[in-house]
Amino acid sequence: MSRSEVVATYRVDSYLPLEQAAEVIAGEQSTGTFVAVARETPELRDRFAARVVAIEPTPSSAADLAGADLAGADLAGADLPGAIRPAGARRRSGLVRIAFGLENFGPSLPNLLAAVAGNLFELRQLAGIRLLDLSLPDAFAERYPGPQYGVTGTRRLLDRPDGVLLGTIVKPSIGLPPEELRILVRELAEAGIDFIKDDELMGNPPHSPLADRVRVVTEELDKVAARTGRRPMYAFNITDDLDRMAANHDLVHNAGGTCVMACINLIGLAGLAWLRERCALPIHGHRAMTGVFTRAPQLGIDFVAWSKLARLAGADHLHTNGLSNKFYETDDEVLRSIAAVREPLLGGYQTLPVLSSGQTPGLAPETYRRTATTDLLVLAGGGIHGHPDGPAAGVTAMRAAWQSTTSGRDLTETAQQVPALQQALETFGPPSTSGGGHG
Amino acid sequence: MSRSEVVATYRVDSYLPLEQAAEVIAGEQSTGTFVAVARETPELRDRFAARVVAIEPTPSSAADLAGADLAGADLAGADLPGAIRPAGARRRSGLVRIAFGLENFGPSLPNLLAAVAGNLFELRQLAGIRLLDLSLPDAFAERYPGPQYGVTGTRRLLDRPDGVLLGTIVKPSIGLPPEELRILVRELAEAGIDFIKDDELMGNPPHSPLADRVRVVTEELDKVAARTGRRPMYAFNITDDLDRMAANHDLVHNAGGTCVMACINLIGLAGLAWLRERCALPIHGHRAMTGVFTRAPQLGIDFVAWSKLARLAGADHLHTNGLSNKFYETDDEVLRSIAAVREPLLGGYQTLPVLSSGQTPGLAPETYRRTATTDLLVLAGGGIHGHPDGPAAGVTAMRAAWQSTTSGRDLTETAQQVPALQQALETFGPPSTSGGGHG
Numbered sequence: 001m002s003r004s005e006v007v008a009t010y011r012v013d014s015y016l017p018l019e020q021a022a023e024v025i026a027g028e029q030s031t032g033t034f035v036a037v038a039r040e041t042p043e044l045r046d047r048f049a050a051r052v053v054a055i056e057p058t059p060s061s062a063a064d065l066a067g068a069d070l071a072g073a074d075l076a077g078a079d080l081p082g083a084i085r086p087a088g089a090r091r092r093s094g095l096v097r098i099a100f101g102l103e104n105f106g107p108s109l110p111n112l113l114a115a116v117a118g119n120l121f122e123l124r125q126l127a128g129i130r131l132l133d134l135s136l137p138d139a140f141a142e143r144y145p146g147p148q149y150g151v152t153g154t155r156r157l158l159d160r161p162d163g164v165l166l167g168t169i170v171k172p173s174i175g176l177p178p179e180e181l182r183i184l185v186r187e188l189a190e191a192g193i194d195f196i197k198d199d200e201l202m203g204n205p206p207h208s209p210l211a212d213r214v215r216v217v218t219e220e221l222d223k224v225a226a227r228t229g230r231r232p233m234y235a236f237n238i239t240d241d242l243d244r245m246a247a248n249h250d251l252v253h254n255a256g257g258t259c260v261m262a263c264i265n266l267i268g269l270a271g272l273a274w275l276r277e278r279c280a281l282p283i284h285g286h287r288a289m290t291g292v293f294t295r296a297p298q299l300g301i302d303f304v305a306w307s308k309l310a311r312l313a314g315a316d317h318l319h320t321n322g323l324s325n326k327f328y329e330t331d332d333e334v335l336r337s338i339a340a341v342r343e344p345l346l347g348g349y350q351t352l353p354v355l356s357s358g359q360t361p362g363l364a365p366e367t368y369r370r371t372a373t374t375d376l377l378v379l380a381g382g383g384i385h386g387h388p389d390g391p392a393a394g395v396t397a398m399r400a401a402w403q404s405t406t407s408g409r410d411l412t413e414t415a416q417q418v419p420a421l422q423q424a425l426e427t428f429g430p431p432s433t434s435g436g437g438h439g
Numbered sequence: 440m441s442r443s444e445v446v447a448t449y450r451v452d453s454y455l456p457l458e459q460a461a462e463v464i465a466g467e468q469s470t471g472t473f474v475a476v477a478r479e480t481p482e483l484r485d486r487f488a489a490r491v492v493a494i495e496p497t498p499s500s501a502a503d504l505a506g507a508d509l510a511g512a513d514l515a516g517a518d519l520p521g522a523i524r525p526a527g528a529r530r531r532s533g534l535v536r537i538a539f540g541l542e543n544f545g546p547s548l549p550n551l552l553a554a555v556a557g558n559l560f561e562l563r564q565l566a567g568i569r570l571l572d573l574s575l576p577d578a579f580a581e582r583y584p585g586p587q588y589g590v591t592g593t594r595r596l597l598d599r600p601d602g603v604l605l606g607t608i609v610k611p612s613i614g615l616p617p618e619e620l621r622i623l624v625r626e627l628a629e630a631g632i633d634f635i636k637d638d639e640l641m642g643n644p645p646h647s648p649l650a651d652r653v654r655v656v657t658e659e660l661d662k663v664a665a666r667t668g669r670r671p672m673y674a675f676n677i678t679d680d681l682d683r684m685a686a687n688h689d690l691v692h693n694a695g696g697t698c699v700m701a702c703i704n705l706i707g708l709a710g711l712a713w714l715r716e717r718c719a720l721p722i723h724g725h726r727a728m729t730g731v732f733t734r735a736p737q738l739g740i741d742f743v744a745w746s747k748l749a750r751l752a753g754a755d756h757l758h759t760n761g762l763s764n765k766f767y768e769t770d771d772e773v774l775r776s777i778a779a780v781r782e783p784l785l786g787g788y789q790t791l792p793v794l795s796s797g798q799t800p801g802l803a804p805e806t807y808r809r810t811a812t813t814d815l816l817v818l819a820g821g822g823i824h825g826h827p828d829g830p831a832a833g834v835t836a837m838r839a840a841w842q843s844t845t846s847g848r849d850l851t852e853t854a855q856q857v858p859a860l861q862q863a864l865e866t867f868g869p870p871s872t873s874g875g876g877h878g
Contacts, residue, residue: 030640031611039619040611048614048646078517080734082767103646104613110678110705111642114727118639121730122766172470172479174543175487180478200557201469203550207487207542239549242681242713266549268707274681288553291560295519296735327561328521 004102007053007135008116008305012096013079013128013298015089018055022096024125026050029115030104050100050115057094080298083127091127107139109309110270121299128298134305140312141346144273147316149282150350151375154316157258157282158194158233164374164402166395167195167233169356169381174201178208182216184391188384189224189232191395195377198237200263200288210236210248218255235261235284235317242271246278253280265289269313276314284354285315295328303333304340311341311351317377322355323367324432335370342375352377359383360428361401361411361421368405378402388423397424443541446492446574447555447744451535452518452567452737454528457494461535463564465489468554469543487543489554492536519737522566530566546578548748549709560738567737573744579751580785583712586755588721589789590814593755596697596721597633597672603813603841605834606634606672608795608820613640617647621655623830627823628663628671630834634816637676639702639727649675649687657694674700674723674756681710685717692719704728708752715753723793724754734767742772743779750780750790756816761794762806763871774809781814791816798822799867800840800850800860807844817841827862836863 014021030050031040079085105111121129147153155161168188170176176184188196196217204210217234225231238248238260245267249260261284264272276283293300307318320337321329329337334355341353355367356379367378384394397420404414404421411431415422425431453460469489470479518524544550560568586592594600607627609615615623627635635656643649656673664670677687677699684706688699700723703711715722726749732739746757759776760768768776773794780792794806795818806817823833836859843853843860850870854861864870 030613039615039623044611044614048611080767081736082734082769104640104644105642106644108642108679108683110680110684110702111644113705114639114642114678114702117731118727119730119766121728121734122768124765124767172483172487174469175483176478184478200553201543203544203547203553205543205545205550239553240547241549242709243716244547245549245709263549263553266552267709270681270684270706270710271713274710277682288557289560291558292556292732292739295521295560296738297520299735299738300731326563327558328519328563329561330521 004137004139005099006102006112006116006137007097007099008131009133010096010098011093011128011130011132012126013091013093014126015083015085015091016125018057018092018094018096019052021092021125022052022055022098024123025096025120026052026098028123029098029118029120030100048101048104050098053097053099055094055096057092059093078298079127080129082124084124085127093128095132102137102139107143109144109273109313117301130298130300130302131305132302134308136308136312136346138346141349144312145276145314146312146346146349147283147314147351148276148279149316151352152350154233154282154352154377159230160194162374163406165194165352165377166398166402167197167377167379168193168384168391168395169197169199169379170202171199171381171385173199174205175207178212178216181208181213182220185217185220185234186224187390187392188395189221190228191392192230192399193232193395195233195235195379197235197261197284197379200237200239200286203237203239204244204248210238211251214252214255214257218257222256231258233259233282235259237261237263239263239266242267242274245271245275249275249279249281257281259284261286263288264310264313264315269309272310272313272315279314282316283314284317285310285319287319291328303337307337307340308345311345311349315351317352317354319354319356321357322359322378323363323370325357327357331370338371338376342373354379356381361397361424362429362431364401364405365411366432368402374406383424383428386427387420388427389420393420393423396420443576443578444538445541445551445555445576446536446538447570448572449535449537450532450567450569450571451565452530452532453565454522454524454530455564457496457531457533457535458491460531460564461491461494461537463562464535464559465491465537467562468537468557468559469539487540489540490538492538494533494535496531496533498532517737518566519568521563523563524566532567534571541576541578546582548583548712548752556740569737569739569741570744571741573747575747575751575785577785580788583751584715584753585751585785585788586722586753586790587715587718588755590791591789593672593721593791593816598669599633601813602845604633604791604816605837605841606636606816606818607632607823607830607834608636608638608818609641610638610820610824612638613644614646617651617655620647620652621659624656624659624673625663626829626831627834628660629667630831631669631838632671632834634672634674634818636674636700636723636818639676639678639725642676642678643683643687649677650690653691653694653696657696661695670697672698672721674698676700676702678702678705681706681713684710684714688714688718688720696720698723700725702727703749703752703754708748711749711752711754718753721755722753723756724749724758726758730767742776746776746779747784750784750788754790756791756793758793758795760796761798761817762802762809764796766796770809777810777815781812793818795820800836800863801868801870803840803844804850805871807841813845822863822867825866826859827866828859832859832862835859
């Protein structure tokens, strides 16, 4: 291509011919308005107009719906409100690729979003519109340093050169007094966990100020490290208004903390990029509120596109959900997210996928079979804290399950030697071989 | 109430009894996990658990769908993917109000979002989930100063104590060289426009750097002000990565500019609050990308809830769309957004609604009839630039239309005295009395 471009891939549904729908998108998101205007010369359009690169029709999912049992159906083909439907027009669906000249916005994440997303979701010519993927030119890598630690940096800090990284979330989610947090962290660290994180609901609330949590947690981790030589990483949730978040980061860093957690959608991608510029620690990227733009199948921004932006903005770890999770995503969708996060971006950006929600020891064999990697941070919340013998036994069971799995042994046989694992399988369910969960 | 609380109102669809669905939301967003965990005491739950305040069943829209012609239907009742549907269960819909103790997160916009939105949209127990409204305690007003100028401050800067404020967007959206922008601004300012803004697609691109635009625009506005005594407000689009955005603001302010525009969703609410703290000028809040969380009826965050957060974060002006706009919203939805923005918030926060998209002189009577106020900033892009006699005639036509309307005269009669208005009505359509557009 002669100009440096961003290529955006959309899934489009429309009652207009797809070619026309694609031109509406390209026009609205670059040179267009609803009437011809003075000074919009052919030269200007040639230089700045977005360009439809490819259109690939797909079967319209709406066609299958007539007469179907609707309630409960997965209505990916439902029309968005306000869609224009000329009399007698047929619904078309397809993948549309549109190229935007980098010259239109420069390598700026917020201004990129104005072009590739912006007003697009409100267009009446579209009955369905979803941004699936983005291909970005190298200028973005020049502007954004991306993850500072990624997989290898996190392993180095943890002194875990290989194997799955095992973690947990502090539970109860909210309300645990600092002195109880101290006891919990001690127990988890002594049981050999790699990683502990605050819940996304636990920021800097009056009843448990971050400063108090940092104090008790780092004291306990220092003690355990002195005794065992291993210091788990604790991701303090520093999410807050931006200046406060920066101060939270400094508080953690100055106390010797080794990780901060930020809820990316709650501070914004621009907020994450801003944090990255003044951050000395790995950023554990939580995806709370991603569902608001991923769950409606005919609308929104796919995790694949969003995760690229989050990685550019500097996320070292990125939540992807795990298999058989308690949320809406199918295992296939989760696997696609894990693969997306692991794919090299712009020649190198590395991000560690974080599998969480409903994770238990019994999921280890299926997760390993389907991801074929140990470059995973697997978080079990209830699956560790809910162990009948307590969190330490929960950690032992998770560790044994993953060690057994990655060395090719049968989980049920391993459980005969490891009582904590046996109890976990009895409590949370046996090894899953079907992918389990819903689907 | 004995504790300071945030009350969130949701529209919920579920195949569980609504009471149970509401408890799932309250649990997930405060003290819950998927199994009972150690240390989650009854005292802790009493203090931190979110509380279901009210449940108001509404007819389930899904019931009407069986056998209907689906394609093109407004499927507000379609189920979100992954929704749990026990055999034989019936779909329930309703409004659910949940109270969250402020103690859980403190008056912090990002941490508030973790609680009232967060993982909520991903819950399989919900077949539809939309955050409609938020009631916030005064502690938020103590933390966030809100809009700095609002309606009265904007009128004061413009020396327009009454009447509708009239504005336009620079068109073509993108690609206009600074020297052509100069000529356009001169023409618009001489024609008596109150307000001009950059398109949301025009940030700080290489082909037309913000510094160049600021230079030519302020030179022209200064000249016009010296000649006529009136200086229109120009909203420079300063949207960018945050440190760059702050520098953009300073550039505008130091040059004597009187307004900055920020795309709220592209910088994030936290980014807006951060800008507000270092901003000397009115913030023109653009809503690009709002459709991603408003357009699917069964998912997302309603404009009413979102606009409150944007106002808290400091938006002086907020885009609401206008009647008969080219986007998906109906006139009723637009009127609800305008009313939401005008409603006093936390004892005073004032924000000026911005009506845009497809606005023409013929819409003045219906807009005034249905909003019953002149505290509006009405933007016409194509409706001014597309005037057959050019932008100056477009401004004259818009001004005449609104003056005629607010003084109770008939638009068609006024047009007989004002040729520019006559031409506009012939070009863009006659006065609308039905509310026009789609819907």
